[in-house]
Amino acid sequence: xxxxxxxxxxxxxxxxxxxxxxxxxxxxxxxxxxxxxxxxxxxxxxxxxxxxxxxxxxxxxxxxxxxxxxxxxxxxxxxxxxxxxxxxxxxxxxxxxxxxxxxxxxxxxxxxxxxxxxxxxxxxxxxxxxxxxxxxxxxxxxxxxxxxxxxxxxxxxxxxxxxxxxxxxxxxxxxxxxxxxxxxxxxxxxxxxxxxxxxxxxxxxxxxxxxxxxxxxxxxxxxxxxxxxxxxxxxxxxxxxxxxxxxxxxxxxxxxxxxxxxxxxxxxxxxxxxxxxxxxxxxxxxxxxxxxxxxxxxxxxxxxxxxxxxxxxxxxxxxxxxxxxxxxxxxxxxxxxxxxxxx
Amino acid sequence: xxxxxxxxxxxxxxxxxxxxxxxxxxxxxxxxxxxxxxxxxxxxxxxxxxxxxxxxxxxxxxxxxxxxxxxxxxxxxxxxxxxxxxxxxxxxxxxxxxxxxxxxxxxxxxxxxxxxxxxxxxxxxxxxxxxxxxxxxxxxxxxxxxxxxxxxxxxxxxxxxxxxxxxxxxxxxxxxxxxxxxxxxxxxxxxxxxxxxxxxxxxxxxxxxxxxxxxxxxxxxxxxxxxxxxxxxxxxxxxxxxxxxxxxxxxxxxxxxxxxxxxx
Numbered sequence: 001x002x003x004x005x006x007x008x009x010x011x012x013x014x015x016x017x018x019x020x021x022x023x024x025x026x027x028x029x030x031x032x033x034x035x036x037x038x039x040x041x042x043x044x045x046x047x048x049x050x051x052x053x054x055x056x057x058x059x060x061x062x063x064x065x066x067x068x069x070x071x072x073x074x075x076x077x078x079x080x081x082x083x084x085x086x087x088x089x090x091x092x093x094x095x096x097x098x099x100x101x102x103x104x105x106x107x108x109x110x111x112x113x114x115x116x117x118x119x120x121x122x123x124x125x126x127x128x129x130x131x132x133x134x135x136x137x138x139x140x141x142x143x144x145x146x147x148x149x150x151x152x153x154x155x156x157x158x159x160x161x162x163x164x165x166x167x168x169x170x171x172x173x174x175x176x177x178x179x180x181x182x183x184x185x186x187x188x189x190x191x192x193x194x195x196x197x198x199x200x201x202x203x204x205x206x207x208x209x210x211x212x213x214x215x216x217x218x219x220x221x222x223x224x225x226x227x228x229x230x231x232x233x234x235x236x237x238x239x240x241x242x243x244x245x246x247x248x249x250x251x252x253x254x255x256x257x258x259x260x261x262x263x264x265x266x267x268x269x270x271x272x273x274x275x276x277x278x279x280x281x282x283x284x285x286x287x288x289x290x291x292x293x294x295x296x297x298x299x300x301x302x303x304x305x306x307x308x309x310x311x312x313x314x315x316x317x318x319x320x321x322x323x324x325x326x327x328x329x330x331x332x333x334x335x336x337x338x339x340x341x342x343x
Numbered sequence: 344x345x346x347x348x349x350x351x352x353x354x355x356x357x358x359x360x361x362x363x364x365x366x367x368x369x370x371x372x373x374x375x376x377x378x379x380x381x382x383x384x385x386x387x388x389x390x391x392x393x394x395x396x397x398x399x400x401x402x403x404x405x406x407x408x409x410x411x412x413x414x415x416x417x418x419x420x421x422x423x424x425x426x427x428x429x430x431x432x433x434x435x436x437x438x439x440x441x442x443x444x445x446x447x448x449x450x451x452x453x454x455x456x457x458x459x460x461x462x463x464x465x466x467x468x469x470x471x472x473x474x475x476x477x478x479x480x481x482x483x484x485x486x487x488x489x490x491x492x493x494x495x496x497x498x499x500x501x502x503x504x505x506x507x508x509x510x511x512x513x514x515x516x517x518x519x520x521x522x523x524x525x526x527x528x529x530x531x532x533x534x535x536x537x538x539x540x541x542x543x544x545x546x547x548x549x550x551x552x553x554x555x556x557x558x559x560x561x562x563x564x565x566x567x568x569x570x571x572x573x574x575x576x577x578x579x580x581x582x583x584x585x586x587x588x589x590x591x592x593x594x595x596x597x598x599x600x601x602x603x604x605x606x607x
Binding site for chain 2: 025210279289292
């Protein structure tokens with residue numbers, strides 16, 4: 001009888017011992033963390049092929065710069081430099097004290113936005129209102145143009161607030177949506193806002209995801225539709241003001257809105273950032289973020305490097321000195337002109 | 344081999360059929376134990392992190408063992424709710440897990456000596472829950488949902504200390520196959536649930552991509568007119584599909600009471 005009872009205990013002990021094998025040790029070895037970082041990106045990052053990046057060559061370029069005497073700050077700098085080879089604002093290494101990010105997507109581009117000047121319009125406009133990152137008013141002659149500044153899609157907005165806002169614009173001929181310097185946020189928030197401009201279910205783009213660890217392992221593009229909101233809709237002409245700092249969810253918003261015939265974009269190219277980012281971690285506890293799912297436009301094209309405007313306009317320094325926003329003024333003129341009927 | 348396959352088939356098919364059609368299903372007695380306990384938890388889910396998180400877990404465990412009128416068979420129902428809190432190796436991120444399990448099993452009672460009874464059987468198992476990572480942005484959660492059929496075995500050993508009759512029980516369960524939820528490698532929950540791309544999110548499972556084992560050891564000690572139950576539960580769960588690996592190991596020490604019912 002004793003022998004019979006011993007077997008279960010042996011089985012339990014074996015399982016417990018097996019569990020001990022699962023434990024991963026905390027590891028601060030610079031080389032170990034470098035290899036872990038490289039491997040996580042190698043198996044998960046989604047734009048290697050599109051950007052024609054030889055990730056093995058990147059490994060060889062940096063691995064020789066690291067050894068066991070590399071300190072924490074040097075390791076961070078090295079990982080930061082390596083990840084910037086991906087030219088992606090969605091790739092970040094985050095330690096306890098440092099945050100690395102690629103800013104090449106907006107550096108060396110005109111800002112096309114002056115916050116102080118924009119405020120002049122907002123505060124002088126009639127029917128001004130604001131809700132979190134959204135400010136809105138009516139501009140132009142007889143306040144016939146609605147103006148919305150949406151500063152971040154990290155901020156959600158209630159349907160009731162959207163109804164209130166669109167009710168303000170019901171007598172307007174056209175609407176300006178200003179998303180300059182909106183660095184993105186939640187796709188749910190941007191989709192909720194965009195759904196106010198669609199009167200039927202509309203194909204707006206596609207999404208893919210990685211199906212394996214290879215650089216070319218992708219699912220078939222899956223169609224993304226936007227359905228109209230149950231609240232007040234805006235179906236009159238729209239001009240979206242963009243600049244290079246329109247990134248991520250904002251880039252996606254612009255991509256989706258461009259399928260509408262009554263929408264035009266004005267200003268500068270958006271900043272891109274069309275990969276849906278995931279988060280993982282390194283053995284030393286640092287966080288790493290990277291793009292894993294490309295979101296394509298309605299023509300199945302990447303928008304990772306940005307979307308060119310329909311009407312390129314640059315902020316004039318003369319206008320700025322006079323407290324005028326060149327983009328807003330141009331948009332008002334177009335919306336109030338007869339040409340707006342062609343939008 | 345054919346005998347083994349035949350036995351498995353009998354367990355999976357004949358017991359539920361027996362329960363459904365035999366009028367001797369009407370029970371004659373039930374034993375209900377409710378236990379609560381704490382223990383250790385080890386979690387690895389590569390959808391969230393490539394590393395293993397360790398910490399503690401707590402569980403509430405309710406078990407009903409019904410002796411059917413045909414004394415050859417008994418029915419077991421288990422509802423288990425467990426939560427866990429675990430930390431990564433660097434101790435700067437937490438995972439929180441919560442799972443609900445329901446097991447429905449039939450066992451055949453086979454006397455094997457004066458004090459020993461062996462009970463082979465089969466079970467159906469439902470499990471749902473999630474692991475939540477406190478630091479991840481767009482992939483903060485890994486949802487779990489499993490439906491399994493499997494085998495179970497119980498050994499009951501009764502012995503006396505003075506005038507008290509003590510029951511020692513060991514039970515082991517493992518699934519043979521079923522289905523479970525698993526997102527395709529790096530498919531986001533935004534794509535699955537917001538945009539409705541549900542293709543390839545359900546996987547068939549068997550030994551090639553999933554293994555699970557539940558070891559359950561209890562001792563029932565009469566205390567006055569009640570029965571005290573001390574329990575140890577070891578649960579091991581492993582799955583590997585769509586290049587995503589999940590390992591969950593928990594060891595829980597539990598304490599509770601057993602109630603006996605005589606049913607007419």
